[in-house]
Amino acid sequence: MKVSDLRLREVINVYNGKKLGLIRDIEFDLDQGKIKSIILPGGNKVLGLLGKNDDIVIPWHKIKKMGLDVILVELSDFNDTRYEEY
Template identity: 45%
Template sequence: MISTSDLREKEIINIIDGRRLGFVSDIEVNLEKGRIEALIVPGPGRFLSFFGKNNDYIITWNEIKKIGIDIILVELKSEIITQEKEEEKN
């Protein structure tokens, strides 16, 4: 079993293009089902979690391919969904 603090210490890497996305800053949890729905990674240009959350990356649990000792491999085939884009949909 892995804890949320363990997830925060792992770097996120996209296996499609090898891009380093950063480290987990937050986690979306479905309390009714008791499972993690998504990992949130600060978007480009954010410094130490300042300057808003509109450009954070939202990585759904289905996009996570492997959780290793130091990294989390994700498969983001197309455009990375950010919170700003999620808000535009709603």
């Protein structure tokens, strides 16, 4: 699998079914030759007036399944109100 293939897949939190977005970057552990985490864009803050939120860093061990179009992650402790339904 190519890194560029990972960047085209939607990341979904299986804990609550929310779409978290596409992968922006990937962090590698060069000593071990493994992927350490995936990084998603944090999005805009209140109406985009106050800049951007921090990126969302998802450790590799939180990835539960990779499909052709999606990556399923389990983030039971993820508390970002942008992804909650109103």
